[in-house]
Amino acid sequence: MQKILIVDDVEMDREMLAEVMSRQYEVLQAKDGEEACGLIDCFGTRLSLVILDLLMPKKNGLDVLKHMEEHGLTAQIPVILLTGEATVESDVSAYEYGAADIMYKPFHSKVLLRRAQNLVELFEHRRATEHDLQVRTEELQNSKKMLASANEFLIDALGSVVEFRSLESGEHVQRVKKITRTILEYVNRYYPEYSMTGEEIEMISSAAALHDVGKIAISDDILNAPRRLTAQEFSEMKQHTVYGCEILNRFKLQENNFFHYCYDICRWHHEKVDGRGYPDGLKGDEIPIYCQAVSLADCFDALISKRVYKEAFQAKEAYDMICRGECGAFSDKILRCFTMAKDELFMLA
Amino acid sequence: MNLRECYAALDADYEDVMERFLREEVVLRFLRKLEQNPDYDRMLTAYEQKDYAGVFTTTHNLKGVCGTLGLKPLAKCFYDICEEVRYGAPGENFVPLVERVQQMYRATIDAISGLEE
Known part of the structure; x- marks a missing residue:
């Protein structure tokens, strides 16, 4: 079962969200941004999704996104910002900081689950594609090296023919x-x-x-x-x-x-x-x-x-x-x- | 009183909360936790101490929880207070808004207490 992280400082919000998301995922919870960063560092790309509240004490949602960006994780793990604050400014900031999607409380469970699934699949596909690309690039580089080596061998052999004569x-x-x-x-x-x-x-x-x-x-x-x-x-x-x-x-x-x-x-x-x-x-x-x-x-x-x-x-x-x-x-x-x-x-x- | 009757009495949205949690026993479990949520008492303390940032944070939390539980009138009351203090000192509507939310919160908790197991 894929693992996701729910980050919210309000315990009831966390539990209600976990109740819905646990139908489809193994759910980890963090009570604030600081705990979230620790879990993100610990689990890394083993997390398939982060659902993040915006307003929290210590580190807020944007701080968590910034932390993930600094560790190159916003391109690896999708983040849904789930917030009660619906302002254009916070939405723009969230996207700029690397959120994959923004949803508002109270959430609609079917919509949330479907968006979560879409994002998880999209990012998994992206990771798999990047991995394939890396493997193919390595193969291509190896072939190029072998070809260069074969070329060099042939050139040297041709150049040496006269010496053998x-x-x-x-x-x-x-x-x-x-x-x-x-x-x-x-x-x-x-x-x-x-x-x-x-x-x-x-x-x-x-x-x-x-x-x-x-x-x-x-x-x-x-x-x-x-x-x-x-x-x-x-x-x-x-x-x-x-x-x-x-x-x-x-x-x-x-x-x-x-x-x-x-x-x-x-x-x-x-x-x-x-x-x-x-x-x-x-x-x-x-x-x-x-x-x-x-x-x-x-x-x-x-x-x-x-x-x-x-x-x-x-x-x-x-x-x-x-x-x-x-x-x-x-x-x-x-x-x-x-x-x-x-x-x-x-x-x- | 069953859950549907309770929601009707509170003018809350039964269909909405059932879409979210699918089973009544899950909704009941969360409704009973509402009374234990510390944010309500914190809001009253912040109100008495004129700590408007504290009022903002707690009402912001409560409107989210009540909204998720489909308790839309109560969520609206918390929303109104939250907006009243968003930019600092509130206007003259503040005290009546807090009085209204106290009445509605008490009515909600009473209704929840009267729910059949």
């Missing part, structure tokens, strides 16, 4: 993502002109996995050559930036931010601020800051990794080489972020 472990892609994220967090903190949301940084880091996807189109002879490339071979190798964009264009489903990040990173992760990079010879701020971050991450990780044509450098050594400009020109801003992120990058190395 180069007889490498696939850790390069993971490290480039982490280094890119770390550098971008410093960019975001110290250069508000490039302001990025956390979601954008995640998207860019994920897109960084595909920076070398165009190498799939480079022949094994060139990709795995354990020697210095000829000018012609190097020219073909540089084309991996363009091939990557062609691959992405073929699989493009829609123009969204993620596609643009992937495309820009594939194409411009070998550009240099002095215009001596490739394939487009962009200069300075023409190169998006996130492409500069990936470029630096790729360069740093390439230095600290063993390749078929070279041994691995120590992280400190690689760091110094980049700072001395031995690996091409980077912007002052990205180098400053690289410097600030040094300790974290050494941990990743």
Whole structure:
């Protein structure tokens, strides 16, 4: 049986009301507003309805409504204000304080019972709907997480294919993502002109996995050559930036931010601020800051990794080489972020 | 005197109270409690002490109880006093209104006492 609370300072009023309401509900009684607040705190949403008198000593009906509102309960438990005071002002106040309905004494029992039932059902339905919505939202969020995780897996797998062709472990892609994220967090903190949301940084880091996807189109002879490339071979190798964009264009489903990040990173992760990079010879701020971050991450990780044509450098050594400009020109801003992120990058190395 | 005759004698609303409580024994139980309701004596004390806020509170309570019991003329008497003191000191009607409610209250209690079990 559903539980309801009757609040009235006049004992006879309480008992007469309880006599009627007990036909349909288990009835609790409070003799004033203070006792009512205590019972409401104790039973919470186990109460299906509160029938509340307006004029009472200590705490009046509006005080009880205010207490319930402060505890977020007026949206959970319906309150019928049952009063002998029929003024527009008190009615308006009661509704403003969150009463679900107002009735006047002397009450008509059938009307009161029916209104009570309607309100109890309405609020139960609302609670059930909110609960369903919450469950579905959680399910949707979980599905979204699983989908994002599956996407990330596929992107990483695709990005790592080239590494496996180069007889490498696939850790390069993971490290480039982490280094890119770390550098971008410093960019975001110290250069508000490039302001990025956390979601954008995640998207860019994920897109960084595909920076070398165009190498799939480079022949094994060139990709795995354990020697210095000829000018012609190097020219073909540089084309991996363009091939990557062609691959992405073929699989493009829609123009969204993620596609643009992937495309820009594939194409411009070998550009240099002095215009001596490739394939487009962009200069300075023409190169998006996130492409500069990936470029630096790729360069740093390439230095600290063993390749078929070279041994691995120590992280400190690689760091110094980049700072001395031995690996091409980077912007002052990205180098400053690289410097600030040094300790974290050494941990990743 | 049975309940219906009692209500007729008091010009009260038998149908109304029966709609509310369904059974005569329930109405009887509450009618007998009316005499024990402390608000009536409190009202008289407040009246003697010119405590108009006290008169307001007690008559406000009594009009509600009497209204729920279908005792409409008595409820109206309490209502009139309640409105007379709502904003503080009452007007010249106050004393006659209190005298009238005393007569009617006594008549009601007497009628209830004469009810068959």
